[in-house]
Amino acid sequence: MENKELTPQESLTLIARMIEASKQRVAMPDLRISVMWAVLSIVTAAVVLTVSLIRYTPWINLVWFAIPVIGIPLNIMLSPKTGIQTGTKTFLDTVCDGIWKTVGFIAIFLTIICGIFQITGYPQAWLAMLYYAFIIVGFAAAMTGIVLRENSYVVGGVFSILAGFTVIALQLCNIPLLVVWVIPLYMFCFLIMFIVPAFMIRRKFNDRKR
């Protein structure tokens, strides 16, 4: 492209062409980070479930800390690459970053609150993390879906929120939350909140490219 003067018609064509060119980037969000967190959550839950079914010990719940311990460094490693590879940052990126940073900060502060409860003799407070995973993460996934106009995220997020409130309702009714169904439900929610939408977005993108 040179620095020549344009006719009004050429100007309009050029504006349309450049907007279209930059839209191609908007259409393909970076999915590695969300998929990484989902896989990590599912694998950790699978480990907890397997060990709990073989021989339950309360110590197995420490395995849940693998999610932040492995996830946060991996997130930091993947994050800078995202911006540099694409070379651009859209309003959608800013909104999605804001949503997930908020979710991350809630997780950190909730962990601290649950830790304080644990120290003061109320280890059952850790159940709050389960509600967080279902409801807060589900809400964020639904919001991401609305922003990206990807219905699979919205469906997954709404399902997770409803699952979370169902779990709360069951607990309020004194129905025991059994590992044998709560953890598979948790895994299923992460599967439909992140893995399925990522798969669908990737497929749509490949179809469009073809």
Add this chain to the structure above:
Amino acid sequence: MKELDPLLHSQLRLAVMSILMTVEEADFVYLREKTESTAGNLSVQLDKLSSAGYLCIQKEFAGKRPRTVCSITLQGRKAFEDYVDTLRTYLNL
């Protein structure tokens, strides 16, 4: 009839502004690829837009590599909108 902003009425500068109207920020490499321009020419035109207050240019490091990130200012956004409005009157749209 209102004059078209001479700063925007050039192929490369208009292309850059059009891209930056749709994204929050874009780096030099991205702009160069999308506009298919040479680094030297793009750099000169970015400086002109920046001097006019249409663009904000930030230089940062991505690891060890320098990275130039551009974003449109409020003044630039307003100028672009005025430019498009004037174009419409020229073309009777």
